[in-house]
Amino acid sequence: MKKATNLNVQAEETHQVRKIAVVGTGVIGSGWIARCLANGYDVVATDPATGAEQRLRASVEQAWTSLTKVGLAEGASLRRLRFDPDLASAVSDADFIQENAPEREDLKRKLLAKIDKSAKPNAIIASSTSGITPSTLQSDCGRPERVLVGHPFNPVYLLPLVEIVPGEATDVAIVERASAFYQSIGMQSLLVRKEIEGHIADRLMEALWREALHIVNDGVATTAEVDAAIVYGAGLRWALMGPFLTFHLAGGEQGMRHMLEQFGPTLKLPWTRLEAPKLTDALREEIIAGCEAQSEGHSIEQLEIRRDDFLVRLLALLKPYWPAANLDGRM
Amino acid sequence: MKKATNLNVQAEETHQVRKIAVVGTGVIGSGWIARCLANGYDVVATDPATGAEQRLRASVEQAWTSLTKVGLAEGASLRRLRFDPDLASAVSDADFIQENAPEREDLKRKLLAKIDKSAKPNAIIASSTSGITPSTLQSDCGRPERVLVGHPFNPVYLLPLVEIVPGEATDVAIVERASAFYQSIGMQSLLVRKEIEGHIADRLMEALWREALHIVNDGVATTAEVDAAIVYGAGLRWALMGPFLTFHLAGGEQGMRHMLEQFGPTLKLPWTRLEAPKLTDALREEIIAGCEAQSEGHSIEQLEIRRDDFLVRLLALLKPYWPAANLDGRM
Incomplete structure (x- = not known):
């Protein structure tokens, strides 16, 4: 993890997370989406699978029953979910991007490199990987300093734990911003001190x-x-x-x-x-x-x-x- | 485990558990005592340590606050606990004896053999051991067929799990009676199919x-x-x-x-x-x-x-x- 450089409050404020993109909408991806929506964020979802949007909307609706009982943030709405089958345009306007592709190193590395190319320069890119280390995942990215692991637990919309794992190239300011974002959606951030297969x-x-x-x-x-x-x-x-x-x-x-x-x-x-x-x-x-x-x-x-x-x-x-x-x- | 022989209902009825003896009154032993008392049994406790009775009564009183909230059986009372520092007389009138000595094989084997000599012929003898196998524990007993493991979890007065492990010499009818007794004090009996260090x-x-x-x-x-x-x-x-x-x-x-x-x-x-x-x-x-x-x-x-x-x-x-x-x- 790289030490923070040129960190200043004004820069931080302009980096505030408002729009979320979620890449991959299976059990974990749809869980992230439901949690972000319930906490009042705008979410763009993307997934290349046939029928993904329909399955996603059904999953989020099922989760919504529980989230309503937990308590919704002001302005939280299912209508703030947009599905965009095109990866590049889905992530282009997001402040925070959460990737949830299948657990294959080659696939995830390529996908994160593509996300990195299409995302805004100051967007944060987090992977939900349960086992692959962030230094490996960020190695094909042009801006690896904004790539890290944010590993959640099923059901993501109810369980608060998220393991944050920075890679060798990850900037410490990004870790802090990611942690603050996860806390803003009701999660307990656990910073993992060393990269290790399977995290903690x-x-x-x-x-x-x-x-x-x-x-x-x-x-x-x-x-x-x-x-x-x-x-x-x-x-x-x-x-x-x-x-x-x-x-x-x-x-x-x-x-x-x-x-x-x-x-x-x-x-x-x-x-x-x-x-x-x-x-x-x-x-x-x-x-x-x-x-x-x-x-x-x-x-x-x-x-x-x-x-x-x-x-x-x-x-x-x-x-x-x-x-x-x-x-x-x-x- | 030996198969049941000559099992008949009348014999079972005369074997009904009414009086409990608990040998060893540390964290686990006092937990058993609190649970048995709350379920309306008479309990005799024994422990050779100095000050054991005083510590036991304090522990049981602390547990009683929780047990009252869970709900006491009719007639349940702290006054139905008697402390007897003499092992032989403490176990002599009991229908069910629960042993909770430190986890040392030699100590437990000798203790169980002593209990076996002083107990009524049809009393059941269970050990709370977390790791020692029942076939080992029963090997010095004159009536090994009524000796088995009944392994609980801390706090015993609240957690329902008890692992029942019969040894090679244990009679299957004893296993059934022990299981029925544990259920009568609100526990979930889990019969372990094979003896193994640490049970399940x-x-x-x-x-x-x-x-x-x-x-x-x-x-x-x-x-x-x-x-x-x-x-x-x-x-x-x-x-x-x-x-x-x-x-x-x-x-x-x-x-x-x-x-x-x-x-x-x-x-x-x-x-x-x-x-x-x-x-x-x-x-x-x-x-x-x-x-x-x-x-x-x-x-x-x-x-x-x-x-x-x-x-x-x-x-x-x-x-x-x-x-x-x-x-x-x-x-």
Whole structure:
């Protein structure tokens, strides 16, 4: 990532994002479009597939029901969506362009180079790629400094997470502007510190997913049983706290410090097929300090009370939705 | 697991669970006790540690606030908890005994053998072990057929999942009785088909946990950033659907079949440090059939609408609890 140069407020103001172009209108692209429309932006969509516009409009209408419940921004309207089958003209007037083509490096590189040629000089170009690194994606672009990864999660119109990954050539000012834009559409920007295949969240999910495939493959559980092992247990905690804070609370009064003493040796057991890193003193202290910072000075007991308060409400909310309920309960 | 023999209804009725003994009263043991008391059982607790009774009573009182909100069974009372520092007398009159000693094989084997000697002949003995296999644990017991694993999740008084794992010597009738008991205290029993280190849920969590440790160790993210990558994204879906049904919905109209076509090749990429199983035709079909069965005849669109309906409510519920909110928001 390149350091900011010649950054000034006036220039920033003239770069304010008003018009969005979304390239590729499948599950992810249409999710971006619904989210941007609900937050009061004008959106131009483009996709070369036959019938793409019709499918897109149906998807956005389905999402709109939920977005209305979440709350629409002033002036938000489905009528502010325009479909343009021509890529060059679709992106030509946009301040922010979000690309959602299939996960093929050659295809995405060529597509981003074309977008880069047709876009306004100060437009930001973000790719939704789940696995390809931004330095690779930006390498054929004339202005690689405005190209980065903005990786969302399905359904994009409801889940707030977006991973922002700058490439080697990306300007730090672009990262800041992209982050501000994503926040303006209700998202939580997570800046990924190093380029890595799968970024952060997909690596975590993929580890769990691969172990789940092993479990089914070895006849230990069916897919429904693996799913039950998540939704009735860890899944409930993960809506509130990630793996670190969860284990911080499993360690009793001493939190993560005690947890690592007690379950550190487990890292060497064959509990998954994944080999863990060595639990060095440095790693141990980094994790303990991280969890303590996340606790913001609150005791484990205070965090437990907060967790339980949430879980009681979540359990009541979930009852009619869970697999143990008749699926028709919330249809 | 041994097949049921001489199973008759009258015998079952005389074996009904009324009195519970809980051995070991740390985080997990006290969680069991709170759950059993809230469901109207008499509980005898035992633990050799100094001050154990006092700590236990404080823990159960803290849990009671949440349990009252969830709803207490008729006659449920904190006064139905008795503490007995003597192991033999604590378990002597119990119909169901739950063991929660530290995770050390030698310690647990000896303890279970002692419990087995002091317990009534028809009492059920369950271990909360997260990693040790039941065949190992029951090997020093005189009546190993009534010994099995019943592995819960923290906080035990709120999370419904319990993994039931029979050992080689466990009688199938005992498995059924244990499962019925756990259901009577509001839990979701998950029978694990094969003994395996870490059972099912902890293997999935451990895979994610090990990858999280690698990510922190490699400087890709801090603990807070890893946690954010879960709570603002996948964590929201996992309260409702496990990894299989989640990916079934990511595949568009064709569900898991399309998903495996599109992301099957990803299994070979270095997205985690865990090597995935080979995606054979047999495994592929097993997973697709599993997801289709879990869908109970509903279309992907119907499942999406149900998911979104839940997510809208969950997002509203989570707002004051999330790290982005001031932690004091729900203290």
